[in-house]
Structures are given as C-alpha cells and as structure tokens.
Amino acid sequence: MAIxxxxxxxxxxxxxxxxxxxxSKRRRLRRSRSMPVDLTPLDKTTNNEFIPRALSxxxxxxxxLKRVGLxxxxxxxxxxxxxxLVKDHIRGEKTNGVLDAVYFCVVTMTTVxxxxxxxxxxxxxxxxxxxxxxxxxxxxxILSNSADYLxxxxxxxxxxxxxxxxxxxxTEIVKEVEANKVKYKxxxxxxxxxxxxxxxxxxxxxxxxxxxxxxFYCVCSTITTLGYGDKSFSTRIGRVFAIFxxxxxxxxxxxxxxxxxELSTESRQQALVKWVLTRKMTSVDLEAADxxxxxxxxxxxxxxxxxxxxxxxxxxxxxxxxxxxxxxxIDQSGTISASDxxxxxxxxx
Amino acid sequence: MAIxxxxxxxxxxxxxxxxxxxxSKRRRLRRSRSMPVDLTPLDKTTNNEFIPRALSxxxxxxxxLKRVGLxxxxxxxxxxxxxxLVKDHIRGEKTNGVLDAVYFCVVTMTTVxxxxxxxxxxxxxxxxxxxxxxxxxxxxxILSNSADYLxxxxxxxxxxxxxxxxxxxxTEIVKEVEANKVKYKxxxxxxxxxxxxxxxxxxxxxxxxxxxxxxFYCVCSTITTLGYGDKSFSTRIGRVFAIFxxxxxxxxxxxxxxxxxELSTESRQQALVKWVLTRKMTSVDLEAADxxxxxxxxxxxxxxxxxxxxxxxxxxxxxxxxxxxxxxxIDQSGTISASDxxxxxxxxx
Numbered sequence: 001m002a003i004x005x006x007x008x009x010x011x012x013x014x015x016x017x018x019x020x021x022x023x024s025k026r027r028r029l030r031r032s033r034s035m036p037v038d039l040t041p042l043d044k045t046t047n048n049e050f051i052p053r054a055l056s057x058x059x060x061x062x063x064x065l066k067r068v069g070l071x072x073x074x075x076x077x078x079x080x081x082x083x084x085l086v087k088d089h090i091r092g093e094k095t096n097g098v099l100d101a102v103y104f105c106v107v108t109m110t111t112v113x114x115x116x117x118x119x120x121x122x123x124x125x126x127x128x129x130x131x132x133x134x135x136x137x138x139x140x141x142i143l144s145n146s147a148d149y150l151x152x153x154x155x156x157x158x159x160x161x162x163x164x165x166x167x168x169x170x171t172e173i174v175k176e177v178e179a180n181k182v183k184y185k186x187x188x189x190x191x192x193x194x195x196x197x198x199x200x201x202x203x204x205x206x207x208x209x210x211x212x213x214x215x216f217y218c219v220c221s222t223i224t225t226l227g228y229g230d231k232s233f234s235t236r237i238g239r240v241f242a243i244f245x246x247x248x249x250x251x252x253x254x255x256x257x258x259x260x261x262e263l264s265t266e267s268r269q270q271a272l273v274k275w276v277l278t279r280k281m282t283s284v285d286l287e288a289a290d291x292x293x294x295x296x297x298x299x300x301x302x303x304x305x306x307x308x309x310x311x312x313x314x315x316x317x318x319x320x321x322x323x324x325x326x327x328x329x330i331d332q333s334g335t336i337s338a339s340d341x342x343x344x345x346x347x348x349x
Numbered sequence: 350m351a352i353x354x355x356x357x358x359x360x361x362x363x364x365x366x367x368x369x370x371x372x373s374k375r376r377r378l379r380r381s382r383s384m385p386v387d388l389t390p391l392d393k394t395t396n397n398e399f400i401p402r403a404l405s406x407x408x409x410x411x412x413x414l415k416r417v418g419l420x421x422x423x424x425x426x427x428x429x430x431x432x433x434l435v436k437d438h439i440r441g442e443k444t445n446g447v448l449d450a451v452y453f454c455v456v457t458m459t460t461v462x463x464x465x466x467x468x469x470x471x472x473x474x475x476x477x478x479x480x481x482x483x484x485x486x487x488x489x490x491i492l493s494n495s496a497d498y499l500x501x502x503x504x505x506x507x508x509x510x511x512x513x514x515x516x517x518x519x520t521e522i523v524k525e526v527e528a529n530k531v532k533y534k535x536x537x538x539x540x541x542x543x544x545x546x547x548x549x550x551x552x553x554x555x556x557x558x559x560x561x562x563x564x565f566y567c568v569c570s571t572i573t574t575l576g577y578g579d580k581s582f583s584t585r586i587g588r589v590f591a592i593f594x595x596x597x598x599x600x601x602x603x604x605x606x607x608x609x610x611e612l613s614t615e616s617r618q619q620a621l622v623k624w625v626l627t628r629k630m631t632s633v634d635l636e637a638a639d640x641x642x643x644x645x646x647x648x649x650x651x652x653x654x655x656x657x658x659x660x661x662x663x664x665x666x667x668x669x670x671x672x673x674x675x676x677x678x679i680d681q682s683g684t685i686s687a688s689d690x691x692x693x694x695x696x697x698x
Contacts, residue, residue, distance in 0.1 A: 108575065111573050111574045111575045111576075112575075113462070113570065113574075113575035113577045113578070114464075114577075115463075115464050115576075115577040115578040115579060118577045118578075118579040119566075122562050125562060125563070125566040126562070126566070128566070128575075128577075129565070129569040129570075132569065132573045133573065136573055136606065137606065137609075140610060144610060213471050213474060213475070214474070216478070217474040217475070217477070217478060220477075220478040220481065220482070221462065221477075221478075221481070224460050224481045224482065224485055225460045225462075225574060226457065226460045226461075226462035226477075226481045227460075227462045227464075227576065228464040228467045228468075228477075228578070229462070229464040229467075229577070229578055230464060230467040257485065257486065257489050260486075273669070277669065277673050281677055281685070281690060281693075282690070283687060286685065286686075286687065291647075291648050291649045292649070295686065295687075296682075296684035296685065296686040297684055297686070298641060298647060298649060298683070298684050299641055299671065299674055299683070299684075300640045300641070300649035300650040300652070300653050302670065302673075302674045302685060303649070303653050303667055303671070304649050304652050306670045306673070307666060307670065310666075312662055312666060313661055313662060317659075317661060320622070320626065321626070321651065321652045321655045321656065322648065322652070324626050324651075324655070325648055325651045325652075328630055328651075333645075334648070335645035335646055335647050335648075336630070336645065336646040336651060337644065337645040337646070338632060338635065338644075341630060341631070341632060341635065344630075
C-alpha cells in the first residue's frame with residue numbers, strides 16, 4: 001500500500017490550461033482498500049466520477065429491497081405461526097385457522113386493527129403488542145428503503161404513456177424523468193392509489209356484499225389504518241384479498257403523503273436555489289466568497305459560496321474539511337501540490 | 350439599487366496574506382431586496398456568516414409551530430362542530446355530546462379508530478373519511494415541523510440532569526448537545542414515551558377499571574394507532590384524559606421511530622465522513638480535485654472534492670453553479686474579480 005502511494009505520488013500531474021477545464025477527460029476513481037465494509041459498493045456497473053461507489057443509490061436500494069423483502073417474509077411467517085398457535089385465544093369472526101392468522105398478522109402490523117378478531121388472553125394480548133411495534137418498524141423500513149425504488153421503476157412507463165403520441169426516444173424519457181423526479185413519482189403513486197381504492201371498493205361491494213358507500217367507507221377506513229371495524233373482511237375469499245390489498249394500499253397512501261411533503265420541500269428549495277443563482281453578485285459577496293483572500297474568486301470558491309448560500313453545505317462541513325486540508329498542506333503554501341504528498345510520504349518512511 | 354451596487358463595486362477589496370485566512374474578521378451579510386417573500390427571515394437575532402437568514406432553522410420552526418398549532422385548533426374546532434351536529438348518526442358508547450365529538454375527532458385524526466363510536470349514516474361516514482385524510486396530513490405536518498422543535502427545547506434539561514453532579518456550565522451543555530443532537534433527542538423522546546405509557550397504564554387501570562395487563566394492552570393498542578377497540582375509554586373523565594393523551598402519545602411514538610431512523614442514518618453518514626477524511630490523498634485524487642487544472646489544489650477545491658466524496662453535494666449542484674460562474678467571469682480569466690463586476694455593471698448601463 002505504501003509503495004503504491006509513493007509510486008502514484010511520483011507520477012507527473014496533468015497541468016493544462018483553463019480553457020480545457022470542461023474537457024471530457026475521464027477522471028479515474030481510486031478507492032482505498034481500507035473503505036469500511038458496510039460502505040463497500042455492491043454494484044459493479046455504476047461509473048460515477050469521483051463519488052465513491054458506496055453512494056450509488058441504486059445499488060444500495062436494490063440490496064435493501066432484498067433485505068426488506070426477507071424481513072417481511074420472516075415477520076409474516078413468524079407472525080402467522082404465533083397467532084395460529086394461540087388461535088383459541090383469539091375471539092371474533094373466524095374463517096380458516098391459517099388464513100385468519102395471516103389476516104390478523106397483516107391487520108396488526110399495518111395498525112389497521114379492525115377488531116373483528118381480538119386477542120382474548122394475556123399471552124395473545126402481549127403477542128399482539130410485540131407484533132404491532134415490530135410491524136410499525138418494518139413498515140417504516142419498507143417506506144424508507146424499498147417503496148421509493150419500486151415507484152421509481154414505474155416512472156418511465158408513465159412518461160412513455162404520457163408521450164405516446166409524440167413517439168419520444170429513451171434518452172428524452174430519461175431526461176424528462178430526471179428533471180421532474182418527485183413530480184412523476186407522486187403521479188405514479190397517485191394513480192396506483194386511485195386504482196387500489198377502486199379495486200377495493202368494487203371487491204368489497206361484490207364479495208363482502210356491502211353497498212357502495214359502505215364499501216368506500218371501509219376502504220378509506222382501511223388504507224388510512226383507521227379501522228373502526230364496523231365493516232371489515234369476513235369471508236374466506238375476502239381475507240385472502242385483504243392480506244395483499246391492505247399491505248399494498250396502506251403503504252401506498254403513506255408513500256403518497258411522503259411524496260407530497262417532498263414536493264413541497266423541493267419547490268421551496270428550488271425557489272431558494274433560483275434566488276441564490278439569479279441575484280446579483282456584489283463586491284461584498286466577492287469578499288465573502290474569497291476563501292484564500294487573494295482578491296479574486298476562483299470557480300471552486302464560487303461553488304462553495306453559492307452552495308453554502310443554498311443551504312446545501314454548512315459552515316461545520318467546511319471547517320471539518322479545512323482541518324484536514326491544513327494538515328495535508330505541509331509546506332503551508334495554501335495549496336496542496338504533488339510536493340506536499342511527497343513530503344507526507346517521506347515523513348512516514 | 351443600481352447605484353448602490355456600483356458604489357459597492359468601487360470599494361477596494363481586502364487582500365490579505367493566507368496566514369490571516371482564519372482571522373475572525375466579520376464578514377458582512379448583504380441580502381438583496383429581491384429575496385422572495387416566502388424565503389424572508391422572520392428572526393432578527395440570528396447572525397450566521399454569509400448564510401441568508403432565510404435558512405435559520407430556528408426562525409422557520411418557530412413560525413411553523415404557530416402555524417401548525419393554529420391548524421390543529423381549527424381542525425379540532427371544525428371536527429367537533431361537525432361530529433356534534435351528526436351526533437345522532439354516530440352509534441356506540443356515549444357520554445356527553447361535545448366531549449364525545451372531540452374524542453371521536455381525536456380518535457379519527459390519529460387513525461386509532463377504536464370503533465367504540467362508529468358513524469352510522471352516509472353523511473357521518475363520508476365526514477369521517479374526510480377527517481381521517483386531513484387528520485393524517487395534519488399529523489404529518491406536526492411531525493415534520495413542530496415535534497422536533499419541542500423535543501429540541503428539552504435537550505438542555507436532559508444534559509443538565511445527566512451532569513448534575515459535575516456542575517457543568519451552559520457552554521459545555523450547548524457543546525455536548527450540539528455534538529450528540531440526534532442521540533439526545535432520541536433519549537428525550539424515549540423518556541417521554543415511557544412516562545406516557547406509564548401514565549396511560551395507571552390511568553386506565555384506576556379510572557377505566559381494567560386489570561394491569563389489559564391497561565397496558567390498551568395503551569400499546571392506542572399509541573401504535575392499532576385500536577382494536579375491545580378496550581377503550583368509556584367514562585367521561587377517561588375521554589377527557591384520552592383527548593390529550595392519545596394526541597401526545599401517538600405523535601411521541603411516531604417521532605421516536607423517526608429519531609431511530611435518523612440515528613442509524615447519522616451513524617452510517619459519520620462512518621462515511623470519517624472514511625473520506627482519514628483516507629490518504631493520492632496523486633490521482635489530487636488531479637481529480639484540481640478543478641482549474643493548475644496543478645495544485647486550493648482550499649476551496651479541496652472542500653468541493655471532499656464534500657462531493659461525502660455525498661453532501663452532487664455533480665448537478667456543481668454544474669448548475671458553474672454555469673452561473675462562467676456568465677459572471679466576463680473577462681474569461683478563470684476567476685471573478687472586481688473588474689468582472691464592473692464590466693457587468695457597465696454593460697447594464
């Protein structure tokens with residue numbers, strides 16, 4: 001490792017004119033072998049410039065998706081087993097042993113809690129308490145990791161469908177999606193939500209024999225996890241449907257609210273970014289942005305100044321990195337050059 | 350405005366040596382009068398360097414707190430009125446007209462939905478649907494704006510109590526709190542949650558005459574918003590208590606889960622920051638960080654490079670600001686200087 005770095009330090013640095021600044025020269029990413037294991041990338045296909053691949057959001061999300069899926073299966077498996085074993089300590093409208101156990105497990109984890117089945121002994125009550133807390137945590141995990149990824153995959157289909165007459169290419173779709181990410185995710189969730197509400201209402205009115213208002217009322221009471229319990233799924237086929245539908249629709253509504261919040265944050269953030277970028281630069285700003293106080297503002301100084309104004313980075317972030325910078329700037333020249341790296345190397349050996 | 354800027358541009362710029370870089374010279378913040386109204390600061394006391402006061406989180410939060418408090422009062426007021434007017438269309442265990450209306454409103458907005466009171470006509474059912482959706486949005490608003498602020502105010506008390514024997518001063522408390530913000534917020538919420546669970550359990554066993562297991566089961570079923578409804582508040586005094594206790598405890602548990610998620614994100618983020626800061630700088634990194642390609646890395650270039658590695662800023666952020674930079678760099682010198690500002694001024698007039 002030490003020899004490696006020494007060799008690297010001896011390589012001549014590329015010094016080209018400023019006009020070539022925006023040339024497409026590929027900057028290689030060199031990752032240290034000491035990168036923490038839990039930050040190690042999982043995806044070999046991403047090729048971001050000098051961002052460590054640990055940050056590749058897609059790779060992380062795909063890994064999380066599998067993990068969360070596994071958690072869900074284990075949770076439902078253990079839940080079903082437990083509630084099946086205490087099935088005689090649960091009173092209410094029953095259909096089939098295993099089916100009721102899964103149904104009760106889903107109704108509990110999503111905190112719908114109709115009350116059509118209720119625990120009726122100390123053991124089953126404490127079991128329900130344990131499963132509702134872990135269920136909440138699991139739903140939170142699904143919302144923070146996987147739901148977003150699954151919605152993201154549908155964006156392309158939506159944009160394609162919206163532009164079906166214009167016959168736009170894949171590149172245009174990618175661009176359009178990138179520019180309006182949150183908006184399209186919100187739309188996808190909204191469409192899915194409307195479909196889930198319609199399907200639920202039709203199902204309840206047909207299979208559970210409710211009139212249309214009651215069916216809609218039961219749907220609303222379920223997806224919001226309100227679950228008064230005066231109307232619920234009482235038939236065998238109804239409960240099979242409920243297991244999948246309750247899980248999907250409660251998560252869908254929660255995700256819908258999350259995107260709504262994100263949309264409002266984003267529009268406020270965009271207004272601030274626009275204001276920061278368009279407002280006139282004054283000599284006072286110039287002085288404030290001039291980090292090395294040489295009378296002029298370089299590109300990097302301008303970036304730090306503006307991103308700080310936008311609130312993307314904080315003074316603490318800057319100070320943390322500056323400490324590291326001063327340590328590396330061994331010859332105190334105010335810049336890090338190849339000679340600093342060599343000095344650092346020789347002081348180690 | 351134009352004259353103002355012209356005068357400012359003529360002021361000589363401070364050019365001092367690099368050693369003075371970290372001097373405590375006050376950098377004035379000059380805000381443009383064209384700042385959008387909804388980004389305008391509300392707090393006159395903050396004095397951050399060149400961050401626009403629009404971003405002062407305390408000011409924003411205090412304003413939001415008032416707004417959210419107002420929303421809550423309006424929601425409960427309108428809800429109570431509506432459910433009082435349809436009180437004959439709600440069946441179940443009743444105590445007092447107005448009290449039941451407030452209680453039903455709180456049980457609905459928090460999505461607890463015991464089912465001890467259920468709407469029994471088309472009008473009351475649709476009303477409940479409307480109030481549960483708006484209630485969810487309101488709880489979301491409380492969680493994203495106010496709850497955090499209220500918890501933050503208690504941190505100091507906690508740290509003070511933890512160090513009561515050591516008699517530490519206010520400065521030390523502030524430092525300790527700053528360094529472990531999320532951890533202390535999490536602890537405050539945990540303590541509050543335990544207190545709320547204990548108070549709820551004792552109250553239910555005393556006033557509602559439940560045995561201790563049933564009281565605890567009802568508490569768990571309520572704070573998680575499960576609300577099976579086999580045990581609930583059925584006495585007059587119980588419902589008065591429930592109105593305040595349900596609202597506080599459901600929000601407290603949700604906030605607890607939010608801090609738990611924040612803690613895990615923070616520890617992962619800190620591991621990444623530590624890794625980025627401690628790993629050795631190689632000549633390849635040097636080349637990648639060298640934005641203006643002059644062979645050396647300035648402080649600002651180093652900040653941009655490291656913060657990008659940490660994932661705090663993205664390539665898109667940088668490109669957006671670079672566009673603005675190139676527009677401002679009228680003489681194409683690769684830096685913005687007072688002469689660029691004067692050129693910009695003269696081209697306008």
